Amino acid sequence: MDDLIETTQQRSDAQLIAAVRAGDTAAYGLLFQRHAAAATRLSRQLLSTGEADDLVSEAFLKVLSLLQDGKGPDEAFRAYLLTAVRRLHVDRIRATTRTRPTDDEHVLDRGVPFDDAVSAAFENDAAARAFASLPERWQLVLWHLEVEGQKPAAVAPLLGMSPNSVSALAYRAREGLRAAYLESHAAATTDEACRAVTPLLGGFVRQTLSARDTAKVDRHLDGCRRCTGVHLELVEVNQNLRGLLAPALLGPAAAGYLGATGTAAAALGAGGIAAGGAWAT
Ligand SMILES: [Zn+2]
Structure with a gap:
């Protein structure tokens, strides 16, 4: 019952985004408070601090104008906003070094992780692609729980759900991510033996296969370098989603972003809200 009262009082990110699109700019103030x-x-x-606060304001304004144009995210606000921060930063650097590309906004709107030298060297972009193919609701729950390490109770208001429902959603989202990841690999090979084994790898990693299927996968992995690679990456998807996704979306700043403590984050948040209070009015 408490859950019900709470969820009816607090609008989810998706509801706030819809309200902004309908012309309610004050709803954007609530998104700002949650994600600044x-x-x-x-x-x-x-x-540096001063420039950083400018960049945050610019990113919020950018996403606001995209939402008002009917573009941008429907639910997964956080990951989209962070991608915008990163892209705008890269654009600034580019603007000072050479002619600005014309299709930047287009790329930003598709939410494509920006492709710079560092992320090009990042070898696990298959996981990032699989993540991007998921419904936004699943992206949202995986981002906040797996990447940012938040508790279901902290994520519940963003989704307008009870913490238990968040946990159940996260379970389905993880299954969905594994399936999307394996699907992309299955589609990429024409080898019959590999195609037969790829769908079993998810169960193999979670140790839910029958003894017979386990032996079948074991035999295949012994002789197939490709599927061994897929298997190792899938273990990463299972155990280290944050290590795979954060660099893909956030670039070289990922480690610092994730390393900042909750206390430091709260302190930064207070400053950010004060600096950008324009949306709260
Ligand atoms: Zn194979």
Whole structure:
């Protein structure tokens, strides 16, 4: 019952986004309050404090104008905002070094992780692609729980759900991510033996296969370097989603972003809200 009262009082990110699209700019103030600390945390990995706060304001304005144009995220606000911070930062650097590309906004709107030298070297972008193919609701829950390490109770208001429902959603989202990941690999091979084994790898990693299927996968992995690679990456998807996704979306600042403590984040958040209070009015 408490859950019900709480969820009816607090609008989810998806509801706030819909309200902004319908012309309710004050709803954007609530999104700002929820996510400014995170944007500031990332931005301060990239720039000095004053410049970082400017970048955060610019990113919020950018996403606001995209939402008002009917573009941008429907639910997964946090990951989209952080991608915007990173892209705007990269755009600033580019603007000072050479002619600005014309299709930046297009790329930003598709939410494509920016492709710079560092992320090109990042070898696990298959996981990032699989993540991007998921429904936004699943992206949201995985981002906040797995990457940012938040508790279901902290994520519940963003989704307008009870903490138990968040946990159940996260379970389905993890299953969905594994399936999307394996699907992309299965589609990429024409080898019959590999195609037969790839769908079993998810169960193999979770040790839920029958003894016979386990032996079948074991035999295949002994002789197939490709599937061994897929298997190892899937173990990463299972155990270290944050290590795979954070660098793909946040770039070189990922480690610093994730390393900032909760206390530091709260302190940054207070400053960020004060600096950008324009949306709260
Ligand atoms: Zn194989």
